[in-house]
Amino acid sequence: MIKRSFLNPGAYVIFCKALKNDGLRWQDIGEIMRTSAAYPQSVVRGQANPKYNMVLESDIGFKEYFNEHEAYKRHLRKTLEVYETEDILDWFETHEDYSFLLHEFGYVHSTFEKFVLARLRDQNIKFLVVSELSWIIDEWESTSLGDFDLSNKQFYGIRKGVKNGS
Secondary structure, eight states: OOEEEEEOGGGHHHHHHHHHHTTOOHHHHHHHHTSOTHHHHHHHHTOOOOBHHHHHHHHHHHHHHHHHOGGGGGGGGOEEEEEOHHHHHHHHHTOTTHHHHHHHHTOOHHHHIIIIIHHHHTTOSBHHHHHHHHHHHHHHHHSOTTOOOOTTSOOSSSOOSOGGGO
8 A cells, every 4th residue: 555645734724824924815725725715714713624535635726836836835845644545445344353443443333334434435534534544554564463552542533432441
């Protein structure tokens, strides 16, 4: 599996504030992000947690704008790499210890299918969850058999339940 590089959605607030401070209107910033004027305003207020399909569009728009404007080229270094949603979906659907993983996340099969796998299929999943799933896949692949443990990692998107009463 190969990871795809995106401008880090966690830096969108920095991007939007810089664009606004340089005199762009919310509508202009929304057009750069390939969305409405309301979305960048939500980003700046801290009320937006973008979905993967939105990041796909905003990433293209930001990269085009930043490449065309010298003052913004430094932002092109603020990247984050994740696996494509199709690759993550395939990894989970063919995983030999799928039930164990679901238990670690605090999910049952039907709930994980509805709230994670189905949203991976249509790319209508929070980018944060895609990032966390990418980390989990890397952790699984680099951990010795029997040593995989998520209890020491803080998740903000994927973890449904709390293990061991903690």
